[in-house]
Amino acid sequence: MSNALYKVTFLNHGKVYELYARHVAGSHLWGFNEIGDLVFDVHDGLVVDPTEERLREEFGNTRKLHLPMQSIIRIEEVEKKGQSAIRDAASGESVVTPFPVPGKPR
Structure with a gap:
């Protein structure tokens, strides 16, 4: 069993998603890629990433995602997990905003 970790960037409903997975392969469905064993952060403390939660x-x-080849922007094999993201495809702005901190100007 491989310990490889992949960062998968794809388009979904006008947004760019960045997920991490342990399994990436061609799907048995024609024109699709199979993404499986999704990796999420485990939060034991009080700080929670709203994007990761969403x-x-x-x-x-989800056991396996079958993503159309046309929706995949990039698949990278990485050393360690970074921050997952959901961004607007047109502007690149983050779609999920963190909870506002009291006293911090916007």
Whole structure:
């Protein structure tokens, strides 16, 4: 079993998603790639990343994603997991905003 880690960047409903997975392969469905064993951060403390939580809500029970080849922007094999993201495809701005901190100007 390989310990490889992949960063998968793809388009979904006008947004760019960045997920991490342990399994990337061609799918048995023609024109699709298979992404499996999604990796999410485990938070034991009080600090919670809202983007990671949103991705876990959306994909937490997913065993395998079958993504159309046209929607995949990039697949990278990486050394360690970085921050997952959801961005607007047109502007590149983060779609999920963190909870505002009291006293911090916007």
